[in-house]
Amino acid sequence: MDNRPIGVFDSGLGGLSCVKEIMSIMPGEDVIYFGDTGRVPYGSRSQETLMKYVRQDIRFLRSFDIKMIIIACGTASSAVLPWIGDELDTKIMGVVQPASKKAVESTKNGRIGILGTAATVKYGKYVEDIKKLNPDAQVFQKACPMFVPLVENGYMDSEVTEIIAREYLEEIRKKDVDTLILGCTHYPILKDVIQKIMGDEILLIDSGATAAHSAYEFLKSTGMLNDKTTGEYKYFVSDSTEDFAKLGSMFLSKPICEDVGKIDIERY
Amino acid sequence: MDNRPIGVFDSGLGGLSCVKEIMSIMPGEDVIYFGDTGRVPYGSRSQETLMKYVRQDIRFLRSFDIKMIIIACGTASSAVLPWIGDELDTKIMGVVQPASKKAVESTKNGRIGILGTAATVKYGKYVEDIKKLNPDAQVFQKACPMFVPLVENGYMDSEVTEIIAREYLEEIRKKDVDTLILGCTHYPILKDVIQKIMGDEILLIDSGATAAHSAYEFLKSTGMLNDKTTGEYKYFVSDSTEDFAKLGSMFLSKPICEDVGKIDIERY
Numbered sequence: 001m002d003n004r005p006i007g008v009f010d011s012g013l014g015g016l017s018c019v020k021e022i023m024s025i026m027p028g029e030d031v032i033y034f035g036d037t038g039r040v041p042y043g044s045r046s047q048e049t050l051m052k053y054v055r056q057d058i059r060f061l062r063s064f065d066i067k068m069i070i071i072a073c074g075t076a077s078s079a080v081l082p083w084i085g086d087e088l089d090t091k092i093m094g095v096v097q098p099a100s101k102k103a104v105e106s107t108k109n110g111r112i113g114i115l116g117t118a119a120t121v122k123y124g125k126y127v128e129d130i131k132k133l134n135p136d137a138q139v140f141q142k143a144c145p146m147f148v149p150l151v152e153n154g155y156m157d158s159e160v161t162e163i164i165a166r167e168y169l170e171e172i173r174k175k176d177v178d179t180l181i182l183g184c185t186h187y188p189i190l191k192d193v194i195q196k197i198m199g200d201e202i203l204l205i206d207s208g209a210t211a212a213h214s215a216y217e218f219l220k221s222t223g224m225l226n227d228k229t230t231g232e233y234k235y236f237v238s239d240s241t242e243d244f245a246k247l248g249s250m251f252l253s254k255p256i257c258e259d260v261g262k263i264d265i266e267r268y
Numbered sequence: 269m270d271n272r273p274i275g276v277f278d279s280g281l282g283g284l285s286c287v288k289e290i291m292s293i294m295p296g297e298d299v300i301y302f303g304d305t306g307r308v309p310y311g312s313r314s315q316e317t318l319m320k321y322v323r324q325d326i327r328f329l330r331s332f333d334i335k336m337i338i339i340a341c342g343t344a345s346s347a348v349l350p351w352i353g354d355e356l357d358t359k360i361m362g363v364v365q366p367a368s369k370k371a372v373e374s375t376k377n378g379r380i381g382i383l384g385t386a387a388t389v390k391y392g393k394y395v396e397d398i399k400k401l402n403p404d405a406q407v408f409q410k411a412c413p414m415f416v417p418l419v420e421n422g423y424m425d426s427e428v429t430e431i432i433a434r435e436y437l438e439e440i441r442k443k444d445v446d447t448l449i450l451g452c453t454h455y456p457i458l459k460d461v462i463q464k465i466m467g468d469e470i471l472l473i474d475s476g477a478t479a480a481h482s483a484y485e486f487l488k489s490t491g492m493l494n495d496k497t498t499g500e501y502k503y504f505v506s507d508s509t510e511d512f513a514k515l516g517s518m519f520l521s522k523p524i525c526e527d528v529g530k531i532d533i534e535r536y
């Protein structure tokens with residue numbers, strides 16, 4: 001038993017799709033969430049910049065006494081995971097490996113699609129992880145750089161989002177994939193429009209939710225689950241806190257009633 | 269005569285709409301351009317964050333021996349201009365005052381519209397400046413938060429841009445304005461679609477280009493124009509330099525052939 005909180009971070013709101021799943025499957029866990037809203041989006045940054053940002057994000061979360069960190073951001077997970085194991089003693093988990101594993105276990109025809117930010121597609125970590133688990137898998141990636149701005153501006157269910165989504169999905173629809181990884185944690189909020197375009201028979205994998213399941217397995221197997229019945233949630237951002245609660249509640253499908261703290265992430 | 273370069277900065281690519289005009293009306297001037305691509309977009313940041321960013325941007329440009337600085341960014345001009353005059357000895361000019369002046373001089377019916385980022389609309393500096401020059405002017409603002417991501421992702425001339433633009437312009441079209449300030453320096457690249465929706469009789473004011481004209485007037489009146497015939501251009505960004513030349517050439521309507529330098533803006 002370990003009643004310390006789980007640290008979760010993302011470039012902005014997307015990581016809340018992971019928190020939502022934690023609330024559902026591990027309702028007793030305390031969570032400290034950091035959304036780097038002062039530096040969102042991550043998907044268009046260089047690897048050097050991302051490495052710096054992620055180091056700071058981790059340093060901030062480690063300023064609390066936490067038991068593990070989930071990098072609930074596809075871009076950050078893709079850009080930095082190689083060095084993480086060596087550098088830190090806190091257990092750190094990204095979203096790439098759990099989603100890749102689930103995709104390999106789920107696909108029937110061995111054809112898997114991946115949607116991600118420009119950086120995620122460039123680093124190709126999902127492809128690498130899938131190929132490690134099944135060298136015969138056929139993998140198709142597509143960068144969807146407008147999805148994060150659309151979501152962060154509240155265009156969830158609009159004509160514009162559908163037009164852009166159709167454009168992005170056109171190629172991948174022709175590839176006969178039966179499994180599609182939503183490789184950025186912002187994308188599950190566009191799940192309905194993506195499912196509509198891809199068709200109901202395609203399995204969509206929510207990378208944030210899948211990471212929450214992996215975290216649960218890890219905590220359970222190591223005896224580190226919390227023994228409380230109701231968890232506490234603390235939210236921090238690196239810019240104005242005004243819109244976070246409002247937009248964030250759409251990700252969680254319930255209101256954020258806690259105070260949201262603002263920090264200067266460059267100090268970490 | 270003063271042959272030192274002019275410093276120009278923006279959150280990203282938008283300020284190049286000002287550089288384009290400098291090239292046209294002051295072809296002998298040297299320009300040092302900084303695009304803060306590592307921290308774009310500015311339009312959704314808090315004032316505190318913007319103040320910090322702009323101080324750093326100015327410190328970087330002042331590390332060169334420059335004769336003046338143009339803040340070629342509507343958001344940065346709106347958020348920080350109040351303190352600038354007192355703090356620095358370098359001449360600094362934003363885009364708000366020149367565009368407001370031109371709008372007041374141009375309008376026939378006294379009804380002026382302003383398009384800007386969320387932050388620009390919130391700070392209301394265009395409205396303030398226009399009202400100072402003509403207290404009877406009727407001014408209507410509209411925040412267009414998706415325009416910068418659309419431009420930075422190359423959606424210049426697409427169905428999606430037109431749908432979003434129609435949405436944003438709907439209210440302001442009903443206000444019977446005859447003059448519309450493009451209050452963010454990214455927006456001139458969407459001029460065709462905005463003009464199409466607003467109608468040919470509406471005067472669109474390009475805030476970046478107008479600032480270049482004000483800079484010309486200032487340099488001429490103080491005898492500080494460069495006496496060369498061909499200027500030199502240096503470009504710096506705070507993130508990957510890869511896409512800058514490609515997208516930037518659309519703003520300049522000519523290729524960027526110079527090397528683009530990458531700097532760590534947090535060091536300034």
